[in-house]
Amino acid sequence: QLLPRLRLLVSHFTTHPFHSTASVLTKASAANMSVEYSKELHIALLAVQRATILTKSVFNSHAKGTLSKSDTSPVTIGDFGAQALIIAALQHHFPEDEIVAEEEAKDLNENSQLRDLVYGLVTDAKLDNEDIEQELGGGIKGPDAMLDIIDKGRSLGGNKGRIWAIDPIDGTKGFLRGGQYAVCLALMVDGDVKVGVLGCPNLPVSDSEPLTENTGANATDAEGKGVLFSAVLGEGAASRALGKGKLENAHPIHMKPVSNVSDATFCESVESGHSNQSDSVQIALKLGITKPSVRMDSQAKYGSIARGAGDLYLRLPVNKNYVEKIWDHAAGDLIVREAGGEVTDTEGRRLYFGLGRTLKENKGVVAAPKEVHGKVLQAVKEVLNAHPL
Numbered sequence: 432q433l434l435p436r437l438r439l440l441v442s443h444f445t446t447h448p449f450h451s452t453a454s455v456l457t458k459a460s461a462a463n464m465s466v467e468y469s470k471e472l473h474i475a476l477l478a479v480q481r482a483t484i485l486t487k488s489v490f491n492s493h494a495k496g497t498l499s500k501s502d503t504s505p506v507t508i509g510d511f512g513a514q515a516l517i518i519a520a521l522q523h524h525f526p527e528d529e530i531v532a533e534e535e536a537k538d539l540n541e542n543s544q545l546r547d548l549v550y551g552l553v554t555d556a557k558l559d560n561e562d563i564e565q566e567l568g569g570g571i572k573g574p575d576a577m578l579d580i581i582d583k584g585r586s587l588g589g590n591k592g593r594i595w596a597i598d599p600i601d602g603t604k605g606f607l608r609g610g611q612y613a614v615c616l617a618l619m620v621d622g623d624v625k626v627g628v629l630g631c632p633n634l635p636v637s638d639s640e641p642l643t644e645n646t647g648a649n650a651t652d653a654e655g656k657g658v659l660f661s662a663v664l665g666e667g668a669a670s671r672a673l674g675k676g677k678l679e680n681a682h683p684i685h686m687k688p689v690s691n692v693s694d695a696t697f698c699e700s701v702e703s704g705h706s707n708q709s710d711s712v713q714i715a716l717k718l719g720i721t722k723p724s725v726r727m728d729s730q731a732k733y734g735s736i737a738r739g740a741g742d743l744y745l746r747l748p749v750n751k752n753y754v755e756k757i758w759d760h761a762a763g764d765l766i767v768r769e770a771g772g773e774v775t776d777t778e779g780r781r782l783y784f785g786l787g788r789t790l791k792e793n794k795g796v797v798a799a800p801k802e803v804h805g806k807v808l809q810a811v812k813e814v815l816n817a818h819p820l
């Protein structure tokens with residue numbers, strides 16, 4: 432009983448594990464207990480927090496420097512800048528680790544104006560505590576160094592060793608629309624997710640605020656908003672206000688117990704091209720759910736159900752060719768599981784992150800409190816099997 436409690440205390444209830452928890456750490460080492468991944472968690476939280484300073488500045492500006500990638504999905508100067516800042520912090524502390532990140536520097540290589548715009552954002556995005564800024568290694572030396580850093584995220588992934596997965600802006604379409612988005616970072620070791628952090632600048636700080644459709648102008652990037660979710664495998668999940676310097680105090684989060692699945696609130700994508708919204712209506716009908724779905728962009732959905740603001744997250748394939756990317760799910764999957772939830776694909780398999788940059792063996796996502804997951808999955812299978820893609 433004591434070990435998990437102590438670990439939780441060390442990982443989640445400290446603003447600075449290297450200083451303020453010295454006495455707890457001493458007790459842990461005196462009892463020969465390991466405090467695994469506390470440094471990784473601490474750096475990941477700060478790196479995500481710093482990246483959101485950049486993404487918020489882009490969110491609030493009219494010119495978001497949007498390009499269309501080869502798969503026609505959008506990327507903005509915010510995505511490039513946030514990726515550069517996160518990788519720089521990781522390289523400072525964990526230079527041997529591999530990194531799988533969504534974006535690549537190619538478009539900036541070919542466009543020096545855009546490159547300089549991104550570099551300007553990167554140099555402006557500083558935590559408001561100089562010591563902590565220095566702890567992340569300070570700034571990036573120049574625009575060319577920044578391009579190299581962005582391309583450090585090209586690892587092929589796999590099930591060997593330490594690999595970080597980064598989605599610098601998840602839900603770019605939501606980000607452009609003024610909706611929800613998330614800055615996502617996870618550490619995998621031998622294919623297993625050990626640490627997950629989600630920065631959600633447009634979600635309310637309070638875990639008890641009801642979930643609302645947050646797709647439009649109401650998701651303003653106002654002061655006093657924003658939450659950081661985190662989890663370490665075996666140590667629970669937590670949330671804290673998203674700040675600008677020293678980490679705020681965290682508290683544990685849990686899925687809301689659902690005794691009757693018909694009372695559940697489910698979340699799904701805003702974009703009908705990302706998740707099948709007519710299948711979700713059929714599934715809700717089978718489960719007796721009468722509340723309309725809450726549509727929300729990004730991994731903010733995983734964070735929202737992990738803290739009990741919603742209950743279920745369904746991601747239902749729209750075509751048979753799309754393969755999900757590891758950076759779109761690694762952090763959220765761990766946070767929901769550590770909050771007492773179960774996450775599988777639509778066929779009931781756990782999401783497996785050790786196969787490369789994609790979740791090749793998985794189709795869609797079904798995330799629910801443990802006690803109702805089986806029932807939800809059954810309804811999902813019945814609806815999807817009725818009309819194979």
Ligand SMILES: Nc1ncnc2c1ncn2[C@@H]1O[C@H](COP(=O)(O)O)[C@@H](O)[C@H]1OP(=O)(O)O
Nearest residue numbers: 504601602700701702704705706728729753759
């Ligand atoms: N056909 C698709 N099916 C599922 N997800 C998709 C599809 N196309 C893009 N995505 C991804 O969905 C994620 C956003 O999901 P959500 O709708 O939950 O906000 C993005 O990371 C986006 O990837 P990309 O980064 O390539 O745009």
Ligand SMILES: [Mg+2]
Nearest residue numbers: 598601602759
């Ligand atoms: Mg994404």
Ligand SMILES: [Mg+2]
Nearest residue numbers: 533598600601
């Ligand atoms: Mg992205």
Ligand SMILES: [Mg+2]
Nearest residue numbers: 504505533603
């Ligand atoms: Mg994208």
